[in-house]
Amino acid sequence: MNFTTGRALIDPTRCIGCGECIEACTMKAIRRLPDGHSFVEPLWCAGCGSCIQLCARHAPGWAPTEAARSRPAPRPAPACGCGR
């Protein structure tokens, strides 16, 4: 695995939001969404594979670079914190 061939991509149906991958990612490429799931920002992911190896839920997978980039990023949480 490396960033020239792919990126990590998290399956929200498996992610329980424990945050371990967020702590482990040295690129700070993973953030927590308002719904509690983690999300990989594909432009920041270095493709090291650490999050894929550590997740007990097997939520992060490997996606070819173009597929990862084409996945739209969720909208950021509104400043009011209402979660919409």
Ligand code: SF4
């Ligand atoms: S380590 Fe796995 S379950 Fe925990 S937040 Fe990351 S992707 Fe989700």
Ligand code: SF4
């Ligand atoms: S593959 Fe590495 S750089 Fe990419 S999100 Fe996972 S831990 Fe971060």
